[in-house]
Amino acid sequence: MSEPLLRVENLSKAFGKVVTANGLNFELKAGELTSIIGPNGAGKSTLINVLSGSLSADGGRIFFEGQDITQLPIHRRVQRGLCRSFQVVNVFPHLSVFQNVEIPVLAVARRAHHFFRPVGGEAEVADMVRAVLERVGLAGQAQTPASALSHGDQRLLEVGIALAARPKLLFLDEPTAGMNPVERVDILQNIRRLSASGETTFVIVEHDMDVVFSLSDRVMVLHRGGLICDGPPDHVKGDGQVRECYLGEEVR
Amino acid sequence: LGAGVLKPTGLWAAPAKVKGPVKIGYQAIMSGTLAGYGEFHKMGVDMAVDEINKKGGIAGAKVVVEYRDSTLKAPEAIKNARYFVDSWGADFLGGVDSSGQALALAPVMKQLGKPIIITHAATEKLNEIEVFQKGIKEVFRISSPTYQDGNAAAFVAKDLPAMKWATISPKYEYGYTCWSMFKNTLAKLKPGVQFVAESWAPFGTTDFRAHINTILDAKPDGLYSVEWAGELISMMKQAGQAGLFNKIKHVMLPVGAAMDVLEGLGKEMPDNIWISGRYFFQYPKDKRNTAWVASFVKRWKHYPAYVSETGYSSIYAFKQAVEAAGSKDAKKVIAALEGMKMQSPAGERVFRKQDHQAVYTVPWGLTAADPKYPFKVMGKMVVIPAQDFFNRPPFKGPESMPPFKK
Amino acid sequence: MLESFVHVCLAGLSKGMFIWLVASGLTLIFGVLGVLNFAHGSFYMLGAYFCFSLLSHLGHNFWLGLILGPLFVCLVGYVVERYFLRYVYHIDLPYQLLLTFAFVLIFDDLVKVVWGAGSIGSPSVAGLSGSVRILGRLFPSYSLFIILVGPLVALGLWGLLEKTWAGRIIRAASSDREMASALGVRVPALFTAVFVFGTWLGAVGGGLAVPYVGLLTPGMGESIIIDAFVVAVIGGLGSLKGAFLGALIIGLLSSFGTRFLPTFDMFLTFILMAIVLLWRPQGFFGEEAAR
Amino acid sequence: MSRAGVYLIYGLAALALVAIGLFAGRFVLYLTMRVMLLAIFALGYNLLLGRTGLLSFGHGALYAAGAYGLGLFNLHVSHDPLLGLLVGVAFAALIALIIGFFCVRQTEIYFAMLTLAFGMMFFSLIWNLREVTGGDDGLIGISRAPLLGLPIGRDYQFYFLVLACFALAVWVIHRIRGSAFGLVLAGIRENHQRTSFAGIPVKNYRLAAFVVSGAFAGLAGSLATLLESNANPFSAHWSHSAEPVLVSLMGGLQTFSGPLVGSVIFVVLREVIERFTENWMLWFGVILLAIIMGLRGGVMGGLEKRLGRARAARPGGAS
Amino acid sequence: MLLELNQVNTFYGTSHVLQDVSLQVEGAEVVALLGRNGVGKTTSLRSIMGLTPPASGSIRFHEEEIAPLPPYAKAKLGLAYMPDDLRIFPDLTCEENLEIAARLARRQGYWNKQRVMELFPVLEERRRQKGLNMSGGEKKMLSLGRALMSNPSLVLLDEPSEGLAPLIVKALVEAINTIREHGVTILLADQNLKFCRRVCDRGYIIEKGRIMHSGNMEEIWADEAVVKKYLAL
Ligand SMILES: Nc1ncnc2c1ncn2[C@@H]1O[C@H](COP(=O)(O)OP(=O)(O)OP(=O)(O)O)[C@@H](O)[C@H]1O
Numbered sequence A: 001m002s003e004p005l006l007r008v009e010n011l012s013k014a015f016g017k018v019v020t021a022n023g024l025n026f027e028l029k030a031g032e033l034t035s036i037i038g039p040n041g042a043g044k045s046t047l048i049n050v051l052s053g054s055l056s057a058d059g060g061r062i063f064f065e066g067q068d069i070t071q072l073p074i075h076r077r078v079q080r081g082l083c084r085s086f087q088v089v090n091v092f093p094h095l096s097v098f099q100n101v102e103i104p105v106l107a108v109a110r111r112a113h114h115f116f117r118p119v120g121g122e123a124e125v126a127d128m129v130r131a132v133l134e135r136v137g138l139a140g141q142a143q144t145p146a147s148a149l150s151h152g153d154q155r156l157l158e159v160g161i162a163l164a165a166r167p168k169l170l171f172l173d174e175p176t177a178g179m180n181p182v183e184r185v186d187i188l189q190n191i192r193r194l195s196a197s198g199e200t201t202f203v204i205v206e207h208d209m210d211v212v213f214s215l216s217d218r219v220m221v222l223h224r225g226g227l228i229c230d231g232p233p234d235h236v237k238g239d240g241q242v243r244e245c246y247l248g249e250e251v252r
Numbered sequence B: 001l002g003a004g005v006l007k008p009t010g011l012w013a014a015p016a017k018v019k020g021p022v023k024i025g026y027q028a029i030m031s032g033t034l035a036g037y038g039e040f041h042k043m044g045v046d047m048a049v050d051e052i053n054k055k056g057g058i059a060g061a062k063v064v065v066e067y068r069d070s071t072l073k074a075p076e077a078i079k080n081a082r083y084f085v086d087s088w089g090a091d092f093l094g095g096v097d098s099s100g101q102a103l104a105l106a107p108v109m110k111q112l113g114k115p116i117i118i119t120h121a122a123t124e125k126l127n128e129i130e131v132f133q134k135g136i137k138e139v140f141r142i143s144s145p146t147y148q149d150g151n152a153a154a155f156v157a158k159d160l161p162a163m164k165w166a167t168i169s170p171k172y173e174y175g176y177t178c179w180s181m182f183k184n185t186l187a188k189l190k191p192g193v194q195f196v197a198e199s200w201a202p203f204g205t206t207d208f209r210a211h212i213n214t215i216l217d218a219k220p221d222g223l224y225s226v227e228w229a230g231e232l233i234s235m236m237k238q239a240g241q242a243g244l245f246n247k248i249k250h251v252m253l254p255v256g257a258a259m260d261v262l263e264g265l266g267k268e269m270p271d272n273i274w275i276s277g278r279y280f281f282q283y284p285k286d287k288r289n290t291a292w293v294a295s296f297v298k299r300w301k302h303y304p305a306y307v308s309e310t311g312y313s314s315i316y317a318f319k320q321a322v323e324a325a326g327s328k329d330a331k332k333v334i335a336a337l338e339g340m341k342m343q344s345p346a347g348e349r350v351f352r353k354q355d356h357q358a359v360y361t362v363p364w365g366l367t368a369a370d371p372k373y374p375f376k377v378m379g380k381m382v383v384i385p386a387q388d389f390f391n392r393p394p395f396k397g398p399e400s401m402p403p404f405k406k
Numbered sequence C: 001m002l003e004s005f006v007h008v009c010l011a012g013l014s015k016g017m018f019i020w021l022v023a024s025g026l027t028l029i030f031g032v033l034g035v036l037n038f039a040h041g042s043f044y045m046l047g048a049y050f051c052f053s054l055l056s057h058l059g060h061n062f063w064l065g066l067i068l069g070p071l072f073v074c075l076v077g078y079v080v081e082r083y084f085l086r087y088v089y090h091i092d093l094p095y096q097l098l099l100t101f102a103f104v105l106i107f108d109d110l111v112k113v114v115w116g117a118g119s120i121g122s123p124s125v126a127g128l129s130g131s132v133r134i135l136g137r138l139f140p141s142y143s144l145f146i147i148l149v150g151p152l153v154a155l156g157l158w159g160l161l162e163k164t165w166a167g168r169i170i171r172a173a174s175s176d177r178e179m180a181s182a183l184g185v186r187v188p189a190l191f192t193a194v195f196v197f198g199t200w201l202g203a204v205g206g207g208l209a210v211p212y213v214g215l216l217t218p219g220m221g222e223s224i225i226i227d228a229f230v231v232a233v234i235g236g237l238g239s240l241k242g243a244f245l246g247a248l249i250i251g252l253l254s255s256f257g258t259r260f261l262p263t264f265d266m267f268l269t270f271i272l273m274a275i276v277l278l279w280r281p282q283g284f285f286g287e288e289a290a291r
Numbered sequence D: 001m002s003r004a005g006v007y008l009i010y011g012l013a014a015l016a017l018v019a020i021g022l023f024a025g026r027f028v029l030y031l032t033m034r035v036m037l038l039a040i041f042a043l044g045y046n047l048l049l050g051r052t053g054l055l056s057f058g059h060g061a062l063y064a065a066g067a068y069g070l071g072l073f074n075l076h077v078s079h080d081p082l083l084g085l086l087v088g089v090a091f092a093a094l095i096a097l098i099i100g101f102f103c104v105r106q107t108e109i110y111f112a113m114l115t116l117a118f119g120m121m122f123f124s125l126i127w128n129l130r131e132v133t134g135g136d137d138g139l140i141g142i143s144r145a146p147l148l149g150l151p152i153g154r155d156y157q158f159y160f161l162v163l164a165c166f167a168l169a170v171w172v173i174h175r176i177r178g179s180a181f182g183l184v185l186a187g188i189r190e191n192h193q194r195t196s197f198a199g200i201p202v203k204n205y206r207l208a209a210f211v212v213s214g215a216f217a218g219l220a221g222s223l224a225t226l227l228e229s230n231a232n233p234f235s236a237h238w239s240h241s242a243e244p245v246l247v248s249l250m251g252g253l254q255t256f257s258g259p260l261v262g263s264v265i266f267v268v269l270r271e272v273i274e275r276f277t278e279n280w281m282l283w284f285g286v287i288l289l290a291i292i293m294g295l296r297g298g299v300m301g302g303l304e305k306r307l308g309r310a311r312a313a314r315p316g317g318a319s
Numbered sequence E: 001m002l003l004e005l006n007q008v009n010t011f012y013g014t015s016h017v018l019q020d021v022s023l024q025v026e027g028a029e030v031v032a033l034l035g036r037n038g039v040g041k042t043t044s045l046r047s048i049m050g051l052t053p054p055a056s057g058s059i060r061f062h063e064e065e066i067a068p069l070p071p072y073a074k075a076k077l078g079l080a081y082m083p084d085d086l087r088i089f090p091d092l093t094c095e096e097n098l099e100i101a102a103r104l105a106r107r108q109g110y111w112n113k114q115r116v117m118e119l120f121p122v123l124e125e126r127r128r129q130k131g132l133n134m135s136g137g138e139k140k141m142l143s144l145g146r147a148l149m150s151n152p153s154l155v156l157l158d159e160p161s162e163g164l165a166p167l168i169v170k171a172l173v174e175a176i177n178t179i180r181e182h183g184v185t186i187l188l189a190d191q192n193l194k195f196c197r198r199v200c201d202r203g204y205i206i207e208k209g210r211i212m213h214s215g216n217m218e219e220i221w222a223d224e225a226v227v228k229k230y231l232a233l
C-alpha cells in the first residue's frame, strides 16, 4: 500500500479544560474529497489550525507524504504542499485581486526574493496568476482591490489564494460561509472539478449537509475532539450517534 | 561709570570706522529642561548689545545679535553656525553650552573662517587639542574650562581636613574629566588622600536616592560633585532629606554658584558648602562689577548667572578686538583676540595666545545666609589665581599640569 | 550592610512607585483607547506646573494644590481628546503617535513661555518635609508617602476596572467600539472620559512629583515618559497589574543597578525590556493568544 | 497625473538639484545636503514602515552604526571615503541583522518597543564605551579625503557625492518597491498570517526588510558623519528614530514620494520657523497638528486624495 | 407599526448602497430581508441601528423618528442588533458579555441571564470562558443571547443561521419562535431561504440596494420566478 498523503497519530490539543483533539488518528488519501463535519465547537477549526501550523499540537505527530511535519513552521508546510483557507475572509484587502494571487505564485515559483527586478517583468508568474484567476472565475476583476469585491467574490479569492500555492492538500474552512445557495453550489462544484483533476486533494469543513453528502467521497464527524464516525456519506448519514449529536432527526 | 564716560572720546578719535552692522550669531540651549540657561545667556548678551549701541556701537557700527536654539545636539549646532555665517552673514559667533557641540563646531568654524567665542562649554579638549594641537585659530573661550572645576577644587580641598573623597557626578565626559582632574591634582597636593566611591548619574536624572546611598555606604569625609543645573538642585534636596550633610561635612560643588541652583534651592541650600562657578556676582568686589551687577538686577530682576556674564563679556571681547584691529575682518580680529587682555565684570581676562583660553580667576566660597538675599551666597571666599591651576601649553606631561613650581 | 541594603530597596521602591503613578494613566489610555500617548509626559509636566502655581494662591497648601491643579490639566486633556485625537482613532497608529508628539512640542514650549524657561525649586510639603530614621539612616517621609500612595492607586484602578460595571463597559468598548455603541454605550463620551481620567492620573503624578523631584523645568516630562513607557511595555501594554509590577521591577533594578553595576544601569533596564518582550510580549499577566 | 508627468517632475527635481550644486550659496548647499540625507534615511525607513507596516524606534541606532562605523574606520584605518562608506553601511547592516534577528519575532507595537529597547542598548554602549566612541563628545576630527582622486573637501564638491548617493538610493528603493520582494512586503503589511500561508517565511522577509532599511539608515549616517566631520551619540537615541517617522508621516506613508517631500518640508519648515521665533517647537507642533488634522495621510497622500486619484487601485495603496 | 423605513438612502463613501429603501415591520412579526451577496441587507440593518447612518430618508420606530439618533440612543429605545461578524467582546467572559447588555439597556422584561442560558445550554458550559476563545457557533449563540439580554422590542439579526450545525439550526428555529412568543419582533437578513421560510411571516427581497419585491413568506417560497430572479441565479 502506498504512503497516505497525510497521517495523523495520536494528535491531541486542549485549551485548558476544553479538549479539542483527543488522541486523533486518521489518514487522508490523495484525491479523496473529504468533509469534516461536527457540532459547533467540536474542534474542526482547531484541527485545521494544528494541521496547517497555526497552532502547535499538545501531543501526537503529523506526517505529510511520510515525513514528520509536526514541528515545521507554516511556510515550510505550505512549501511542501499543505495549505488552507480561512473561516473568515482573510485576504490582502488593499492589494488588487491580481496581486493577491501573485504573492503565493511568486512563493511557489521561488521568485519572491527577487528584490531588484520589477515584478511586472516576471512573465511566467503573470501567466500562472491568470490561470488561477481563470479557474476561480475572477479573471475579469484582476485589477479590483480585494476590499472592493463582494463578499462572495472575496470567498472565491480566498480559495484562489490557497490554490495558487499549488497545494497537494488543501483545507477549506467553511469556504462557502455567507454565500448564497447558488454560489455555494457553484463553488463546491468548482472544488469537485478541481479535485477530480487530481492536482489537489481537498478537505472541507461545511455545515450545509446537502452539499456535504452530495459532494464528498468521505465524511469525518468530529465531536468533542474525538472522531465519532468516519466513512462514505451514506454510512455517516445513517449513523445513530451522528444523527443524535449533529444532524438532528431530519436533514434540513 | 567713570570708564564709560571716558571711552567714547577715545572711540571717536582713534579707530577707523567699521562698515555696516557688526553681526553676531549667538546660540544657546533654549528648549527643554535646560532652557533657563538660554534665558540667562540672552540677558547678558542683550545688555551688552544695548549698552554698546547706546554708546555708538563697535567702532561706529551697530551691533546686531541673532539667537538660535542649540538644542544640545551637535548637528544642530553646526547648522546654526552655518546659518549664521553663510545665510545671515554673521561676522562673529558666540554661545554654546555643550562640550560635544563645541568640539564638533571647531572644524566647522575653521571652514567658515569666522571666530567664535565659547561662553559655557567647559571641555579642556577644545583649547588643548582643537586649538593648540590642531591649530584651529577660530575658536576662543571666555568662560573657564574644567580646570576650574577639577584643579581649583583640589587646591581648595587640600586645606580641608578631609582624607576620603567620593563623588556623585554626571555620567558623561564632563563629569569624568572633572573628577579625574580633581583626583590627580589633589593626590599630588596632598599625598595620602583616598578616593573611596564614585556614583555616576545619567543626563536627566531626577532621582538621586540610590546614588546618595552609594556615597553614604562608603563613609567619605568629603563629597565632590559637578552635577549642575536642575540635577544639582534635585540632588541637594534629596541629599538633605537623607541626612547626607550631617554625615559628610565637606561638600564641594564646582558649579554650585550658578544662579539657577542658588535660587532654586533657596533656603534649602545648607550652609558651609563649597561652591564655585565660571563667575560669581559677589566677586570681584570692585566698582566695575558692583555697578554691572546693580544694573543687571535693575533690568532683569535677577542676579546675573555666570553665563550672563560670559555672554556679556563675549560681546565686549569682540568689540575690543574689532576696535583694536580696526576692522571686522576675521583674520585681523582673531589676531587681535590672541593674547588680548580685557577688563570685564569677572575681572581681568587674558586670552592665552597658544590655546585661546581666557585666563581669569573665579572664587571658591562657603555658602552662608545673608539677609540681603533670598538665597545663600558666599560667606568665606578663597581665591586661587588662575595661573596656578590652569593647565599650560604644551599640555603634555606632568609639567603642563598643576601644581607648578614657582 | 543591612542598612545599605534596606535603603537601596527603599530608594528603588519609591522610584518604582513614582514611575507607576505616571505610567498608570499611560497604561490606562493605551489599554482602552489604543493610543500610545506621548503627550502623557506633558500632562505630567502641566500637572506639576499647575499645582505649583496654585500653591501661592492657596496659602501654600500643597494638598489643595494637588486636588485643584490636575483639574486644569483635565481641561487640557479634554480639549486634546475631544477636538483632535478623536479624529485620528481610525487611521494608522503612527499618526496617533505623531499627533500626541505634536502636543509634546507645543506644551513644552508653552510652559516655557508661560512659566519661564528656568527651573523652579519646589516648596516642601508641610507635614512630610522631614525624614524618618530607618536602621540608622534617614529616609524622606515624602518618599515613604509615595511608596504608600502607589499601591493605593493600583488597588483603586484595579477595583474600578475589574470589579465595577463601569470597568467592564470600558473594557468592552475598548475592544469593540461599534458593538458597544450598538448595545447602548456612548462610546465617544466614554472615551473622552477615560482619556480625561488618564490625563488626571498623569497630572496628579506631576503634582506629586513636585516635592519628590524637587524642581520644575520645562521638558521635565521627557525623562519620566520613557521610564513610564518601559514600565507599560514590560507589564504588557494596557495591563495595569503588569505595569504596577513592571514599575516595581524597574525601580528596584535601577536602584540596585546604580548601587552595584553603575556603568550599565541604563543598559540593564533596556535589556530587561527586551527579554520580557521576547519571552512574554503580552506582559506578566497577559494570556497566550491562540489565534 | 500621467506617468509622463511623474517622470517630468522627477526630471525637473533632478535638474534643480544639480543646479543647486552648481550655483547655490554655501548654506543652501548645506541645507540641501541635510534634506537629501534625511530623505535617504526616511526612504529606507519607509520601506519598513510604509511597505512592511513595521514601526521601528531603533533606526537611530542603525544610523549611528553607519556614523560610527565610518568614523572609526576613518580615524583608525583609512581616510578613503568610499571604503569608509562601505564600512559604515556594512556595519549598519550587520547591527540591523543582529537587532532585527530578535525584533522580527514580534509585530506592531511590540516590534516598536523591542526596537526601542535594542536601539537604546546600542545608545548606552556608545555612551559608555568612552575609549572607543568618545562618550558623549562623540567622534571628532573625521576628514574628507579625495574620492578616487576627486577632491570632496569643499562643500560644493562633497555635495555631488551626496547627490550621487541620494540618486542611487532613490533608484534602488524604487526598484525594490516595484519588485517581487516589495510586493511580498506589502502583503506582509496587509496580512502577515495570510502571507505565511502563501508559503513565505514571513520572519525572514521582515528581517530582510529591516536590514535593507537599516543599510540605508547607515548610508545616511555615514554620509552625515562625512558632512559634519563628527559622529555624535545622540544620533543613536530613540528620539532620533522618530525623525524619519515624522518625515514619512508628514509626506505620506503609502506613497513613494512621501518621504522625499516630507524631508523637504521638515528641514525647510524648521528653518523658516526658526527665522521668526526661538519657540520653534511650539510653531512646529502647531503646523504638525494642522498637517495631521487637515491632510490625514500626509501631504502627498492628502494631495493625491484631493486630486481625486483612485488610490485604492494603486498597488499597495491604502485608505 | 413598530418600524417603518421610508425612502432611506445610504452611502459608503461615494457608492450608493441603499436606494430609496422603504419597509414596514409590525409588532410581534418576524420579517426577513432576502437577497444575494452584497445587495445591501447588512447595510439596511446597520442603517436602522445607526451604525452606518443613512444620508436621507426617515426611520420611524414606535411612531418616532429615529434616523438621526446615534446607536446608543437607539439601543436605549429598545433596538438590539446581532451583527453578521458577531462582535463578541473578547476580553469579557461569556457571562459578562451577556450581563453587560442587560446592564447597559436597563430595560426590564422576560429575558435574563438564566433564560438565555436555558435557550442555549452551551453558554452555561462556557460561562467563564473568554469571548475570544469561543468557537464560531458558540459565538453566534452568545451574540444572539446578548441581543436578547437588553429586552428589546425589536432585534435585528444578521445571518443568524450561517455557520451553524444542522442540529443547532433546528434549535435556533425553536428559539426564534420562543423569542417571538415573548413579544419580541425580529427583522433578520439571511441567505438560507429554507430557514427563513420556517421562522418568518413576511419577506422583502432586495436587489442592488432596492426593495424589489415583498410578500408573505410562503408566497415568496412558492413564487419560483421571483426566487429564480432575485435569490438564485
Ligand atoms: N484559544 C483558545 N482557548 C480556549 N479555548 C479555545 C480556543 N480556541 C478554541 N477554543 C475552544 O475549542 C473548541 C473548539 O473550537 P473550534 O473553533 O475548533 O470549533 P469548530 O468545530 O470549528 O466550531 P464552529 O463550527 O462553530 O466553527 C470551542 O469550544 C472553543 O471554545
Ligand SMILES: Nc1ncnc2c1ncn2[C@@H]1O[C@H](COP(=O)(O)OP(=O)(O)OP(=O)(O)O)[C@@H](O)[C@H]1O
Pocket (backbone or CB within 6 Å): A148, A149, A150, A151, A152, A178, E012, E013, E015, E017, E035, E036, E037, E038, E039, E040, E041, E042, E043, E044, E084, E191
Ligand atoms: N465598508 C464598506 N466600504 C465600502 N463598501 C462597502 C462596505 N461595506 C459594504 N460595502 C458594499 O456595499 C454593498 C452592500 O453590502 P452589504 O454588506 O450590505 O451586503 P449584504 O447584502 O449584507 O451581503 P452579504 O450577503 O454578502 O452579507 C456591497 O456591494 C459591498 O461591497
Ligand SMILES: [Mg+2]
Pocket (backbone or CB within 6 Å): A044, A045, A046, A087, E135, E136
Ligand atoms: Mg470553525
Ligand SMILES: [Mg+2]
Pocket (backbone or CB within 6 Å): E041, E042, E043, E084, E158
Ligand atoms: Mg451581510
